[in-house]
Amino acid sequence: MTAEGTxxxxxxxxxxxxxxxxxxxxxxxxxxxxxxxxGAVFALASSEGASEAPQTLPDTSEAALVSQLQQEFPDAGxxxxxxxxxxxxxxxLGPQGIAAAVGAGERMAEVVGAEPQGPIPSEDGAAALVLxxxxxxxxxxxxxxxxxxxMRAAIADGLDPGLEAQLTxxxxxxxxxAAAFEGADxxxxxxxxxVVAVLLIITYRSPVLWLVPLIVIAVADxxxxxxxxxxxxxxxxxxDGSTSGIVSVLVFGAGTNYALLLVSRYREELRRTENRxxxxxxxxxxxxxxxxxxxxxxxxxxxxxxxxxxxxYRSLGISAAVGLLVALAYALxxxxxxxxxxxxxxxxxxxxRPERGSESTGARTGVRSRLTVATTPEDFREEVPSGxxxxxxxxxxxxxxxxxxxxxxxxxxxxxxxxxxxxGLSQTEQFRTPSEAAAGLETAAEHFPAGVTDPxxxxxxxxxxAEVLEVAEGVEGVVSAMPAxxxxxxxxxxxxxxxxxxxxxxxEDSVVALRSAVDQVPGSEAIVGGSVAEGVDTSDGxxxxxxxxxxxxxxxxxxxxxxxxxxxxxxxLLLGATVLSSLAALGLGTFVTxxxxxFPGLDVSVPLYSFLFLVALGVDYSVFLxxxxxxxxxxxxxxxxxxxxxxxxxxxxxxxxxxxxxxxVVLGVLPLIVLTQxxxxxxxxxxxxxxxxxxxxxxxxxxxxxERVWWPGDPRRGATPxxxxxxxxxxxxxxxxxxxxxxxxxxxxxxxxxxx
Numbered sequence: 001m002t003a004e005g006t007x008x009x010x011x012x013x014x015x016x017x018x019x020x021x022x023x024x025x026x027x028x029x030x031x032x033x034x035x036x037x038x039g040a041v042f043a044l045a046s047s048e049g050a051s052e053a054p055q056t057l058p059d060t061s062e063a064a065l066v067s068q069l070q071q072e073f074p075d076a077g078x079x080x081x082x083x084x085x086x087x088x089x090x091x092x093l094g095p096q097g098i099a100a101a102v103g104a105g106e107r108m109a110e111v112v113g114a115e116p117q118g119p120i121p122s123e124d125g126a127a128a129l130v131l132x133x134x135x136x137x138x139x140x141x142x143x144x145x146x147x148x149x150x151m152r153a154a155i156a157d158g159l160d161p162g163l164e165a166q167l168t169x170x171x172x173x174x175x176x177x178a179a180a181f182e183g184a185d186x187x188x189x190x191x192x193x194x195v196v197a198v199l200l201i202i203t204y205r206s207p208v209l210w211l212v213p214l215i216v217i218a219v220a221d222x223x224x225x226x227x228x229x230x231x232x233x234x235x236x237x238x239x240d241g242s243t244s245g246i247v248s249v250l251v252f253g254a255g256t257n258y259a260l261l262l263v264s265r266y267r268e269e270l271r272r273t274e275n276r277x278x279x280x281x282x283x284x285x286x287x288x289x290x291x292x293x294x295x296x297x298x299x300x301x302x303x304x305x306x307x308x309x310x311x312x313y314r315s316l317g318i319s320a321a322v323g324l325l326v327a328l329a330y331a332l333x334x335x336x337x338x339x340x341x342x343x344x345x346x347x348x349x350x351x352x353r354p355e356r357g358s359e360s361t362g363a364r365t366g367v368r369s370r371l372t373v374a375t376t377p378e379d380f381r382e383e384v385p386s387g388x389x390x391x392x393x394x395x396x397x398x399x400x401x402x403x404x405x406x407x408x409x410x411x412x413x414x415x416x417x418x419x420x421x422x423x424g425l426s427q428t429e430q431f432r433t434p435s436e437a438a439a440g441l442e443t444a445a446e447h448f449p450a451g452v453t454d455p456x457x458x459x460x461x462x463x464x465x466a467e468v469l470e471v472a473e474g475v476e477g478v479v480s481a482m483p484a485x486x487x488x489x490x491x492x493x494x495x496x497x498x499x500x501x502x503x504x505x506x507x508e509d510s511v512v513a514l515r516s517a518v519d520q521v522p523g524s525e526a527i528v529g530g531s532v533a534e535g536v537d538t539s540d541g542x543x544x545x546x547x548x549x550x551x552x553x554x555x556x557x558x559x560x561x562x563x564x565x566x567x568x569x570x571x572x573l574l575l576g577a578t579v580l581s582s583l584a585a586l587g588l589g590t591f592v593t594x595x596x597x598x599f600p601g602l603d604v605s606v607p608l609y610s611f612l613f614l615v616a617l618g619v620d621y622s623v624f625l626x627x628x629x630x631x632x633x634x635x636x637x638x639x640x641x642x643x644x645x646x647x648x649x650x651x652x653x654x655x656x657x658x659x660x661x662x663x664x665v666v667l668g669v670l671p672l673i674v675l676t677q678x679x680x681x682x683x684x685x686x687x688x689x690x691x692x693x694x695x696x697x698x699x700x701x702x703x704x705x706x707e708r709v710w711w712p713g714d715p716r717r718g719a720t721p722x723x724x725x726x727x728x729x730x731x732x733x734x735x736x737x738x739x740x741x742x743x744x745x746x747x748x749x750x751x752x753x754x755x756x
């Protein structure tokens with residue numbers, strides 16, 4: 001055993017909980033306990049994957065009430081499957097085509113065991129519809145998907161050549177949604193793990209080191225996935241496919257960031273300390289406060305979603321909070337224990353060791369001098385640490401006004417990408433993968449009134465339906481209105497066909513006008529539902545949630561910043577920079593997804609999703625920087641402290657930002673357009689925060705404000721003046737710093753170790 005094998009390796013009395021995590025024997029015990037707990041979760045928790053689309057309709061909305069009351073009607077247990085029959089050459093069907101539609105409908109009805117309705121020919125004679133009722137209970141499970149597959153097979157069997165038959169409607173959309181998510185969890189996990197593995201290998205430049213954090217994070221992701229499902233069942237929250245995908249990305253992204261911060265600090269401590277367990281304890285104490293602050297910021301912001309009216313937001317809030325807490329637990333327990341067990345050789349071939357010998361020290365001092373002498377401002381007390389980040393920061397503090405104005409102008413210009421963007425996607429525009437149900441709906445819209453396959457439902461008190469029907473027919477945009485039965489419990493139903501396609505501005509305007517008109521009928525208590533009305537209510541709910549939750553997120557982040565920095569001005573500056581960066585990311589991401597990727601518009605949930613992640617995650621990198629700057633400000637001017645902080649944290653923060661941006665891009669492997677849009681926007685926002693806000697905007701702001709930025713606190717209070725030796729070191733730093741300390745980018749430090 002080397003000099004590391006001291007008494008400190010076997011005892012934990014001097015380290016407390018940290019000593020237990022890093023002890024020679026207790027580290028193994030911790031790992032065994034983690035494995036047992038993980039195994040118990042794997043064995044006991046629910047492992048069913050989520051394949052349904054997000055539930056976006058507010059529970060208390062008018063459309064939700066219509067859906068609930070329709071359960072009282074005799075046909076409440078069924079939903080129509082719609083068969084659209086056309087000729088491939090676009091000509092009229094003719095008698096032979098109509099007969100073929102009848103035959104296809106009968107074969108489809110035999111599978112379901114219900115009588116078909118139709119065919120209903122179009123006015124141009126080029127299309128026909130056949131409707132078959134399907135039990136509503138079977139739509140959202142595997143039985144429903146299998147039923148739709150059998151129906152489509154029966155339709156295709158014996159279909160005349162030259163004809164095209166497409167199955168659409170509620171059952172078909174549910175089956176296509178399930179098929180789109182089939183295997184998506186595995187694809188997402190594989191893609192995310194691959195991206196993280198490649199980036200960790202590049203960052204650590206070690207064939208071994210990357211495996212430790214990746215394995216820990218992968219286990220945490222699986223545990224989080226199972227616990228999220230269990231918690232969702234316990235609190236009555238549905239975890240849909242998009243929510244589980246976002247949670248997985250968050251666990252991998254945040255977990256990797258925590259690992260980067262801890263390992264970076266551990267590597268630096270290994271360069272100072274011969275005893276690797278003591279180095280790990282010092283690194284743990286230094287990195288954990290920043291990791292916890294980062295986690296709390298995001299978790300508290302996510303919990304604000306519990307105040308939302310939309311179920312998918314509440315689902316994401318509780319699910320992602322659970323996932324991030326699991327990631328934190330594994331990062332603070334399993335990862336340090338694994339590092340303690342593996343030893344210093346884990347960093348091979350660039351094994352960090354304390355410097356020895358005057359020759360080596362002198363050579364490195366010469367390298368540092370050559371790298372920094374030209375970039376260190378004349379009024380600085382000490383040389384700027386070597387590396388590209390120190391040179392950039394030195395340039396920023398020399399011309400803070402020019403840098404700040406340029407960056408703000410660029411961010412404002414990027415934010416203009418939001419102007420004129422269509423908000424809201426129709427049912428046929430939700431998926432990136434081909435869907436027969438969506439294609440069938442589009443085909444039907446070409447030959448029938450646009451709203452015929454997706455009519456609006458009006459419920460009114462029995463006895464007033466005639467007057468409500470007359471009023472509805474007079475609303476602009478209404479093609480027809482017909483009675484559609486009574487519930488027997490005091491409600492009558494009217495089916496209204498619109499002349500505009502679902503999820504368009506015209507159709508939604510017609511629904512708003514229809515609601516206003518029928519509401520004037522005395523005693524009718526008329527309410528309007530259907531998918532178009534659901535879209536209106538979902539859009540209204542999104543606006544309400546954005547107006548309520550966005551300020552709460554900002555408030556939570558501000559409070560956490562005040563507590564972390566013990567200042568008021570600095571948090572305001574950071575929050576302002578983060579909000580501007582978030583708007584810029586939304587604008588740039590909107591341009592990329594609509595103009596380059598060709599999406600028709602932004603989904604209504606994208607602004608709130610993106611704002612949440614951009615603010616909560618984006619501010620983390622500035623927090624890491626400013627906590628370190630506050631440490632440096634204890635013995636340096638604020639201007640010099642900012643330069644040193646950028647230089648010392650640049651490598652690890654850049655690596656963390658690239659990793660987080662990359663894993664959000666991986667959301668694109670899932671079939672929902674909303675996830676691709678959120679992934680692209682958040683990835684661009686994280687990169688803006690990493691390379692523009694953290695590197696340029698924040699140093700420029702703090703340089704201009706000066707020492708007042710720390711008001712009402714004072715970083716110099718109780719500090720040892722610069723240049724005076726301390727018990728911890730000549731630079732006044734201590735082993736208990738509250739931010740990961742990266743003295744240079746990993747590549748620079750490791751290169752100097754290998755090539756002095």
